[in-house]
Amino acid sequence: MDTAELMKQRHSVRQFTDRPLEESAVQQLQEAITAVNQKSGLHIQLVTDEPEAFQAGKAHYGSFKGCRNYLVMAGPPGRDEAIGYYGEQLVLKAQSLGINSCWVALTYKKSRTREELKPGEKRYMVIALGYGETQGTPHKSRRIEDVSDWKEGDPEWYRKGIEAALLAPTAVNQQKFHFTRQGEQVTARAGLGFYAATDLGIVKYHFELGSGKDHTVWR
């Protein structure tokens, strides 16, 4: 499946079935995590079959149900944007394996997660993973004109990049980011809001996929 389709199909899912993650999917996710960690210097970890972080004892915790797998998004401090940029690569990798997800900064049991932190590292947030009871639903979205300087006649790659960014998950669906174009280069800015720097990393990754450009597009 191509990446445009994956971005369209991904929605946050908070209710999961009991089905454990398939072994081959876990293996592929692990390989992707190792590659991402090597590239980024982050310390992202996959935890499987562990109900405590979303308290399986209670039917619902933080509006989640049946979540037993998650990514711990950890690394050195000051890497909020990288957490978003690289985490979203894993979210879309999971989606390609039929695994649903939800970024979770607040509504999980922070004292119950299972992870290893090296000295100086911190846990930023987690990403819930599993086979959803549903595939989720598209979020309400701002318009291209609301989040960029896009105007009629601009290059198609620019429009496609912004459209892909608008499909990205952002904290409380705030979509507080803004793109401006200078020729072949683009500036992406985070607005004010909770986790806006992490959101920015996520939307920059979507922009790259949608526009067909790589990281050299950023100014």
Ligand SMILES: Cc1cc2nc3c(=O)[nH]c(=O)nc-3n(C[C@H](O)[C@H](O)[C@H](O)COP(=O)(O)O)c2cc1C
């Ligand atoms: C950085 C970040 C933090 C988030 N934290 C939470 C959270 O604590 N609890 C939750 O239920 N959803 C959380 N979300 C999911 C957003 O609410 C969701 O992505 C947004 O509403 C857009 O919906 P979509 O992901 O289905 O496109 C978070 C998303 C991001 C990107």
